[in-house]
Amino acid sequence: MSTLKLDLENYKELLQEYIKTKDEQALYQAEQFSKHSMQQNISPEEIINVHIQSLQEIYPDMPEYIQSSMNFLLETMISYGLAYQEFQTLREKQLELKSEISVAANMQKTLLSTVKPDLSDIDVGALSVPAKQMNGDYHHFVEDGKGNLGIAVADVIGKGVPAALCMSMIKYSMDSFSGIRTDPSVILGNLNRVVERNVDASMFITMFYGLYNSNDHTFTYSSAGHEPGFYYYKDRDEFEEIDVPGLVLGVSPEVSYKQYEKRVEKGDMIILLTDGVTECRQGDRFIDQEEILHVIKQYSHLPAQGIVDQVYKHFERLQDFQLRDDFTLIILRRNV
Template identity: 45%
Template sequence: MPRDMEREYKEILRQYIENQSEQNLYLGETFSRGLIEKDISPEEVISIHKSALKDVLPGLPSKVWHSFDFLIEMMIRYGLALKEHQSLVKKQEEMQVEMELASNVQETLLKTKIPSIEGLDIGYVTVPSRTMSGDYIYFVSNEVDEAGVAVADVMGKGIPAALCMSMVKFGMDSLQHTEKGPSEVLSVINRIVEKSVNDSMFVTMFYGKYDAGNSLFSYASAGHEPALLYRAAEDRFHELFAKGLLLGVSEDAEYGEGAVTIEDGDFIAIMTDGVTEARTPEGFVEKETILDLIGSVKDKNAQEMAEHVFAELDRMQGFRLQDDFSLVILKKK
């Protein structure tokens, strides 16, 4: 520490010992800022305090001086740990800024437009559990009588998952006006993912296509959660299964395809495992509970249905999502 700072500290200490006023404390606080700016370590501060105290109160017992030596040794390790902690905090703050920027880019990149198809009501909710989402919802349409929807889930979080999802988005953009069926769509996306994404990254995906001309909903799945079909006439749910490997596992993977006719009042719920595997402190939310949540608002419009299910599951989890939440409702009007 510079000699002039040592002298200044000694004078501030002397005045405080004699007066113990608020003004003296303020001078000490101001002086400490200068120490921080000059990157003076904690052990150096204690050493100068000991030296100044010997001049201000020379009659203190030797044991007191020994205690300062002990404190200096403690502060050496403490100072190193403090610097390391401050460095980590700074890095975390920088990373948080980068994550927020990446999240904004992801939100812009993955924006999608709900199709407007006569007789079909569409609603959806997608909410990340962290800064960035590993879920993806994408709509395609000819804006006349056909609408397609992709719901995907990357097995991973953060920036790697976002980069992986950008490949899926790239593939779906290339199929915006395609006449391909669901199984063909998944085959195309699978080849893109398999060639472009790290071997440790896998994606589940459900793709469905609605044809208003014959009220037919065709679908295919790449290891994704089965969609739910609610039959109004029966007042019950049916699961829509389709065989298929996760995207990115094998370039030659084949995907089965199914089809159902949708009647008035029927709806289809497509979701990620953030819905089906929602967890509370007591354990996983039962499947019947989720079906009851969806069924309890079957008379509302599609967007209100999706928002209600999210709000209830979010509440049940203490407003702390354990996984990304994505839910799409397609309802025949």
């Protein structure tokens, strides 16, 4: 196949050859010609124009009615040309949007970024992976400099851009509360009022908020309808669900959240997650809690970050590397 040049001469030769030989090869080249024209943004009526000119050159004595009918066809094709132009513009716009979303995703990453604390008493592992470009899961660590570590894990209903925007609101509300009072129940109560006032009726947020006091190794926590985490007792080598009642944020304006406290012994683990972990599916089969705990146990000899990474890899494999939902997992383990 020769490389095609988009010009009158070339088209004319192809046409002439086809009329003479009815050869399939010429038809194939015509197809190439049209593909090439599309790449060059050539409109359909321009091609017809080229066709008319070629005909005139090949058949100088072309009957007038053919000439007229060709002009007629040319006019008819103009709307198609416009539609094609519109398609081109839309395609450019789509690329533009795509790049804007990726800028937004990067901004979100910066806005919501949280530094995993480096503490001597507790080993912390954290991982959050979005299913799409933007993450509807959120986790945040706050240290108060007095030995308290606040941990928030949240999931906004829905995915994609709306969920991500909502998450940014939560992050800023939390920043404005911080330093006033750090009781989990108070933080959730305040956030609930903000969310209830500001989001659509069908939107809601689940959040678990915990406060680890490394002076006396107590863990205080409350939950707003969040997927239950797990507590691991080192001495008994047993897991227990951290099942805390509490209504999701944003449904009812006046909700008070109960607060619970637990004493953490050496080697104990606190496991916090979002439903992207428990809603993992392998084909039609759901992953059950037992399986998650089994995988955590299997890697429990590793540092907390190692466990988190391995659990993610395990479920990523199970789902053929296609996450259905955002995945967030946090593990805290008391070292000393």
